[in-house]
Amino acid sequence: MNSAPQFARVTVIGLGLIGSSIVRAVKQLGLAGESVATDASPEVRSRAVELGLADRIAATNAEAVKDADLVIVCVPVGACGDVAASIGPHLKAGAIVSDVGSVKGVILREMAPHLPKTVQFIPAHPVAGTEHSGPDAGFAELFINRWCILTPPPGADPSAVEKLAEFWRALGANVETMAADHHDLVLAVTSHLPHLIAYTIVGTADELEDVTRSEVLKFSAGGFRDFTRIAASDPTMWRDVFLANKDAVLEMLGAFQEDLSKLTRAIRRGDGEALFEHFTRTRAIRRGIVNLGQETASADFGRPHADLPKKAPEK
Numbered sequence: 001m002n003s004a005p006q007f008a009r010v011t012v013i014g015l016g017l018i019g020s021s022i023v024r025a026v027k028q029l030g031l032a033g034e035s036v037a038t039d040a041s042p043e044v045r046s047r048a049v050e051l052g053l054a055d056r057i058a059a060t061n062a063e064a065v066k067d068a069d070l071v072i073v074c075v076p077v078g079a080c081g082d083v084a085a086s087i088g089p090h091l092k093a094g095a096i097v098s099d100v101g102s103v104k105g106v107i108l109r110e111m112a113p114h115l116p117k118t119v120q121f122i123p124a125h126p127v128a129g130t131e132h133s134g135p136d137a138g139f140a141e142l143f144i145n146r147w148c149i150l151t152p153p154p155g156a157d158p159s160a161v162e163k164l165a166e167f168w169r170a171l172g173a174n175v176e177t178m179a180a181d182h183h184d185l186v187l188a189v190t191s192h193l194p195h196l197i198a199y200t201i202v203g204t205a206d207e208l209e210d211v212t213r214s215e216v217l218k219f220s221a222g223g224f225r226d227f228t229r230i231a232a233s234d235p236t237m238w239r240d241v242f243l244a245n246k247d248a249v250l251e252m253l254g255a256f257q258e259d260l261s262k263l264t265r266a267i268r269r270g271d272g273e274a275l276f277e278h279f280t281r282t283r284a285i286r287r288g289i290v291n292l293g294q295e296t297a298s299a300d301f302g303r304p305h306a307d308l309p310k311k312a313p314e315k
Helices: 017-029 042-051 061-065 077-090 105-114 158-170 180-207 213-218 223-231 235-244 246-269 272-291
Strands: 007-013 032-038 070-073 096-099 124-127 147-150 174-177
Touching: 007 017, 007 061, 017 032, 032 061, 061 077, 070 077, 077 096, 077 105, 077 235, 096 105, 096 158, 105 180, 124 158, 124 180, 147 158, 158 174, 180 223, 180 235, 180 246, 235 246, 246 272
Parallel strands: 007 032, 007 070, 070 096, 147 174
Antiparallel strands: 124 147
16 A cells, blocks of 8 residues: 555546556555546446445446546547546546547547646556456556556646656556657557457458358467457447547558558569568567567467376386
């Protein structure tokens, strides 16, 4: 427990993977005098009470943000504007309002008009997650050694930005600050495009007539298995992401299609040198990610493997 909580009251709206992980970490680390949470779903709110996720589970957004010093909106990008409209009139002067969406330009456009000038609006994106969702999926350690990107709008109070940065550092995250439009371009290639590719590959495999579903599942220990993990992510969230960041995603998708065309030509022409050069260059990217501590160097992504059966004793 911290001797002095960073905030008297922290409110989290939306108790999926990210929201429930934040609440868990806030409680475990003592970052708030009181933690308050809510969700649009009565079933999720009921489950949050059973799990003891927050000190108090509120029935409405307006009730949840009353007297809160920090409000973090953890809902799909497409719902953030409506949430902002529901909390705007009830926010405490001086409060910091943030979010966790993986698209930032649309968040600024959709949320800012509904928030009073008396609060500090500082969008954020913790680049962390798993393929699971819901209040049971969260865990307090989710953000350790992950990046959280802050995209404060022009005119944001530097002290408020730093206070939010300190909050995320307390959760274990590394913090970076950048403009919203630059964030959306970077994430289009590092997150959004890979998810689009994964969804496409898994969908293609499902539609093949010459390969049965049972064969796809049985022999998925190759690369396909790892694509299915990404493609198992929350469909509502990713639908909203692609629609909200369509310009950047389409730009990156165009670049990807050009590279794919080059590889297609190399394979068709039997150009092994071009393929080897490309694979060598991209292999170095993997090493860089591991060296930065963003992935394990363990074989097979650190998955546990069963032991060999014991040798039968000789008779």
